[in-house]
Amino acid sequence: MAVEFEPIVGRYFTVTLSGRACRIYVEEAGQGIPLLCLHTAGSDGRQYRHLMTDPAVTEHFRVIAFDLPWHGKSNPPAGFHDEEYRLTTTTYTEAILAVAEALELDRPALIGCSMGGRIVLHLAAHHADRFRALIGVECADHQTSWYDTSWLNRPDVHGGEVCAAMVSGLVAPQSPDEYRWETLWGYMQSGPGVFKGDLYFYREDSDFRDRTPLIDTTTCPLYLLTGEYDYSCTPEDTERTAAGIPGAEAVIMKEQGHFPMSENPARFREYVLPVLDKIRRAG
């Protein structure tokens, strides 16, 4: 009996980032408008598998999710064993733009969640001409540090266990157990220090309050979607951010947490499909 393959196809390519060769894993499904997907801190592109298997999305969008270096199936670059991983606004932006260019994406739409939502604001302020629309999921202009991230990477605490336990409450209580634990599995699998290194960008190097006034949503529409149970990027954070950006559309998602596309895909599509429809109608 032949297996029934999902429509998702994964491949590898190599791109130079910060002068170093990085082997990148990318998955895609569908055809039409390219939709580049950015995973959360300490996880990988598998978070978008439900968008990639939803015909309502893939009939009109070529959904593309890549794993940042150090994440998922994208290895860290050679020499990683002697360095501490730290994502910054500069290196994150470089990776996104380089991947979009390497894949020859023509003004893709982009969706990013959490730290991927945060970088959306920087892209909107400084690289709006490269994108046709931006969707920031669990997106706000800054976050005050509220716990010591050194707990995430030290020898007397299991990194995979503590990363998952720290974020487990970010999944809404209504989300199905199957997807709650699949989402947390991504955190359990993350390499040592990777979540912490991502949080350097998220906590220390991405106070974007200075650049939200630069965002022109007539150049590139901006949509913000945040779950009501997200206590990392709270609904108030998103609403405050949107209030400072004329034309930005913000929606607070009921019964959703910090990982809507992976923790409760059925609910998420209720919120993201109307946004994708607007992007499609704009051309």
Place this chain on the structure above:
Amino acid sequence: MTGDEVAAVLAGLPALVNGREPLVNRGRFFSGEFLVEADTVPIHVKVVEGRIAAVETGPFRMRAWRFAVRAEAQAWARFWEPMPEPGYHDVIAMCRLGVARLDGDLQPLMANLRYVKEVLASPRGTLGGR
């Protein structure tokens, strides 16, 4: 809910935890003592290899513990609602919200974070009518 009522709920932890084999197994490398505080009422919890060995309510004159989880009694009541509202659905969320805090030596807590969170959440939905 008062601090004493929270203590009464936590007195049920041995029955709520010790029969749950996956939870006990998760905590099998944890033996230690921690404090839960509800308003000003201290509740001392002793764990031996993942089993709740004792729960005692203070005040105490001399009592050691490694870490403490402190919250208002009303916050614990909201935390144990069958479907808690945002911010009260998780101990870390309550810390972020500013209605709970963690004190002491956090290493044993962080090393067993999932276990401790699930122990503290074990009364959820068991309080009848809440």
